[in-house]
Amino acid sequence: QVQLVQSGAEVKKPGASVKISCKASGYSFINYYMHWVRQAPGQGLEWMGIINPSGGSTSYAQKFQGRVTVTRDTSTSTVYLELNSLRSDDTAVYYCARGSESANWGQGTLVTVSS
């Protein structure tokens, strides 16, 4: 069955960077796009970016342009989200989601940004 397993919770200071992983299994990794979506405490879902694991092409929400990088490692079927220059309002649960329609989601990774 399809599984997306994300890395564990992170605590970072303002200005730092964080890199979260999403390891996929149970399907052909290169055949499905992967989204990154975040949700701040008590808030709604926010789309951040997408990667085509086949060629590595990416697209990002304008809000995060220049601050976010999504990469993949096809040898381990893993997608990564790196967010730089962290601020307190980046505190959120970050999710990966498979496919253009996001049919499968990871369990979420809580990133806390606090001094």
Next chain:
Amino acid sequence: QSALTQPASVSGSPGQSITISCTGTNSNLGTYNLVSWFQQRPGKAPKLILYEVSMRPSGVSNRFSGSKSGNTASLTISGLQADDEADYYCCSYAGSSTYVFGSGTKVTVL
């Protein structure tokens, strides 16, 4: 991209039907039939319940249906059940490989 507009809350009694609207612009909903709906329970990851406006993934109840007209998409839940109480989000393709979510709607079963 601004978030798509959804009502903050919708409520209904068991057995009733409710409809959640999702309003966008000509840059997203008005141009593309790539609208998905997600159900999210507290503390859980979102679950896909509709894609491409009205398509249901395997295992999703046929009590969930979707439609779109112009810049507005709609999710209808018929035969409302206590288990339907959750947050619901729409999501639309917005061109250039970007997507945008709705603001979210809390469904309460009275």
